[in-house]
Amino acid sequence: MSVRTRDRLGALLLLGFVGVLWVQRDYLTPFGGIFPDRVMIILAALLLLDLVLSFTPYASLKEEKSEEKRIKTYPVKMAVVTVSLFLWVGLIKYFGFALSSIVVFTGISWYLADKRRKIKTVVNSILVAVALTLLIVVVFEKILLVPLPKGELLSRHL
Amino acid sequence: MLHYIVEGLLNVLTVKNLLLVFAGTVSGMIVGAMPGLTAVMALALLVPFTYTMDPTSGLVTLGAVYMGCIYGGAFSAILINTPGTPSSIGTTFDGYPMAKKGQGEEAIITATLASVFGGIVGVLALIFLSPPLAEVALKFGPAEYFWIGVFGLTIVSSLVTGSFLKGITGAALGVLISTIGIAPIGGDVRFTFGLPSLQGGVELIVALIGLFCIPEVLNMVLKDVRPQEVVDYKKKKGVFMKVFKYVFSRPGNLIRSSIIGTVVGILPGAGGNIANLVAYNEAKRASKEPERFGTGIPDGIVATEAANNAVVGGGIIPLVTLGIPGAPPDAILYGVLMLQGLRPGAELFKERADITYTFMISLAVAAIVMMPVGIFGGRLLTRFVSKVPTRFLAPGIVMFTIIGSYAIRNNFMDVLLMLLFGVLGFGLRRLGYHPAPIVLGLILGPIMETGLVQAYLIGQKYTVPWKILFVNPLSWVIIVLCILSFLWPYYGKIKPLFQTNKR
Structure with a gap:
């Protein structure tokens, strides 16, 4: 799997996870959501950034740097x-x-x-x-x- | 403090605890000598042995396992050219060439002496630095605890993984997972998918066992890891004294590497895997013959082994003062402390100083026990463990993970959750997310949430309640540290550009 594909797949899967939790928000007190809501927003922003970066020349640079040895896998x-x-x-x-x-x-x-x-x-x-x-x-x-x-x-x- | 040290020493020197230290050290060395099995895994696999022990015995055993495991990694690094744990990567650089030259015994003794020295320096730092740091930590309010959490996450993200973005994303994911269950303030039930078994949140040890052990098992199978050839050596007379004189005639390398290990250990999330390489690099830079490094000289082994064992003591400093694990294996110790009803952090010194000091002293005793066990049994142990095939090792590890996750609450759901975490961890690792930031996020999440919400409540006296996060000078010290650790990876990238411009 190329670095670009890996980054996109990872970001999309985790964005999906954040989305599932976001839909479940149902707080009974004003304190329940103070922390998780902010964490979800930050996490989504980081994942979007990763996703956007995977479409830029920065990703090609990462691709070149990636020196993962090709070993036989099963x-x-x-x-x-x-x-x-x-x-x-x-x-x-x-x-x-x-x-x-x-x-x-x-x-x-x-x-x-x-x-x-x-x-x-x-x-x-x-x-x-x-x-x-x-x-x-x-x-x-x-x-x-x-x-x-x-x-x-x-x-x-x- | 002195009476606690004496009391701790007397507690460790009982027959029961000495036997536990011995058993723990040997078990740790066995797991450590197996290529691919890390210290975190050793602790996670051996945790169930301590479930029915009292807190002191449990901690003494696991401390010895940790110390033994880091040292055990040197055997396979020297005799097989494969580091037993990531903490011994640097040991292969000079250890294996020495073994190939017929100096295997010299290399093993060098590693042993350096490990014992480094281990003891780390423990001394732990004993003498922790109490004053705990005093400072007791001055922390909710806002400072929140910022300490942020600091831990930024530093682990920049040190542990190759990509800061991936590291901080993993850490945020861990924090988000930690919010599953009942909220620490307000009591809201969150993100349980309607499953009552998730109301208590994700059991930390279950997540740790899953995230650290199952991916290794699947990796072993995926890469079809094979038993490797061991470079054998014959015992010679007078080698111990010769190596002893050589190692201690150059104390600079020993002391510098031990200090590097201790300092790296103190940084939240960074462990022996980083310390051994930093120490090796520094030893090479300071040497009069840097070109000989990598050709099979004892100085390289001294640097890496002193540093990685010093991490053990150093890593426990933030655990017992701030309640934040210094290195990934300390996350397991954090979970065990919680299981035993002890709250990791500065209060440990006030509430259970007896257990805390006994644990700290037992680490030093474990470091000393390593010497005879390693010198007399190291070669035999490596020959034995290197022959265990994956087809028995992989399901054998899974057996321990099942026991470890089930026996915490006798809950079958925990076993399933452990496996799910394991498969998730494997998948995330393939996608570039390292488990260490996720785990630290899981641990720091509740600390950060409690700090943030409590600070918000206290901050109601201000027009903008969030102002409370920035009013205390202590908060600012930690904020500056956060900014520095955030910028550190970028500085590393920009620095070569400045140097090129200067030239």
Whole structure:
């Protein structure tokens, strides 16, 4: 993505966010809006400035200065992992921390491995997931007494 | 003050706290030695371990983690040529060439001695500068607190990111997000999208874990980070004394770099990532042989490692005096103080001086503990952590982020919010917005709002209530600082033009 496109996209997205909050303004006292209203106005002004600058020769200068190294990236892998993280959080709600962590950890570590078809890779992924989850459950729940998420389904049936 | 120092020392020297300092230092070193994992991340990941601890033990542990992590970054910088944390970028310049020349042990010992020295100088500054600064801070009224917030935002915007506009925009975004929930004055419920779980506002630790940890995990996957080769070395006899004599025979570099680290740490938002490069540059400028820098000489390592560890103590000075984090990892300490029911700021010295001094002394003890752990276990540790593949590291980090965000309030919504903040942080970073100004905005937002609205109420006696923001001379001192920090990045750009004209 070029610096110009990046700046425009960023400014527009954040302007949208400011707009959503601006529409929600519904203060009951005269003090509620003193600060956020001014922050929103300043933020919108800064974003507009960024947007305007992206159309000027200043942006080309920034483009030349940008020396970001072109390294190979794996956006599909990243997208799959991002979706898995949301799935992980969703599963935790129903199955609790331990079970969902073993499942999703195994899935992610298997997916990110180089030799996915090898049995050894699958076994390694499962072993590490189970061992790490058990260690965390013992350390946090049993020793440090820090509560871990309990699943709605499991706690209802157990 | 002396009796508090003695009391703090006695508190730290209990078996329990010494064990916590040791465990914290080692844990910090492990995370710090892993390339790509920062000190903020180390603190964010290890925060859940302290949830059930008392405030003193929790702070002692996290302080040791912070100190250990900054030092741990030097191992991978020297032995892998990849800085473990951004605070050790400068250490690669001379550390790796030394390791390649077969002087890995010398480089590690140099880094250790400089880190211990820098760490202790930072802590001494923290112990002796904080109380008088806290006295000044106690004179601050609402208007001054508002301006201090503005100062923090302008300085982080100019120092942390490449673009001032992007930095200040990110900071304003953080401030705006901080207004979600119940207003500190008036009690209005704002911007909750009708969700009751947002009424309490955005939980700071949740946002910090999300913004600092998840983007790193996604970056790791996106760039497919691979385990790297470690340059090995054999232990030789008499090296420690040889390096010790060399390092301390040139105290100028050590002292100058430690002072640079402390001062950079004090500036709100700026941390070891800036201090190590500034110190390296200054050491090179002051050296009689600047051309040897970068070829593998100990002086380069001394400069960067003394500076980055001095940042630890320096960064805590604004935290315990003004309630503003000096460096990004201090933002996590800010959140932990709040969680433990302690209000960061000058009142800490009045209300909980026992905890404050114990915490400060524990940092110095952590700096000393680093020496044996680093010298005897550093090489082994680096070989171990450098072999952990991304496929296990990435989901492993996520596990800790889930525990850290859930266990604060036992609220499932916080886990989801943490993940959303993480994805948002990743996206914003790709769009050029650094997380540090956003986080500082989140922290300073409530301080600024309370200051502004309270000042407005007090200012009702004037025809124009906002006049109250400009009547106190203390306010003017901070306003001038704001203007200077605002103009600083532009001065940096204009200065070369003046020099060209002169020539």
